[in-house]
Amino acid sequence: QVQLVESGGGSVQPGGSLTLSCAASRSDSGLYVMGWYRQAPGKQRELVAVISAAGITKQADSVKGRFTISRVNAKNTIALQMSGLKPEDTAVYYCNAGPSAARALEISMGGPDYWGQGTQVTVSS
DSSP, X not given: OOOEEEEOOEEEOTTOOEEXXXXXXXXXXXXXXXXXXXXXXXXXXXXXXXXXXXOOEEEOGGGTTTEEEEEEGGGTEEEEEEOSOOGXXXXXXXXXXXXXXXXXXXXXXXXXXXXXXXXXXXEOO
């Protein structure tokens, strides 16, 4: 079992910046594609950004130009640099590794989905 631990959430004013981090407890083939999803109150969980071990990325249109995803394969970690934050970015952000993230890159893979516990991001004046 792989555990994903997120950090870096918090409260920020509109236009501000935050960086989220996610660390996996160990190496695993299921970490080939990792990413971030978010869920706002009353809304479905949605894709934010994903990245493969080869560095291929995909981002939601709503965050393009504002959010950057990166990873350090040797440390089994990913990060999400968020700038130009808007109130509509307010949500619980979840780290993911496995088939859900892979599907976003049109990669078919088996195995379980791993999810972090979530970290709250609040953008408000």
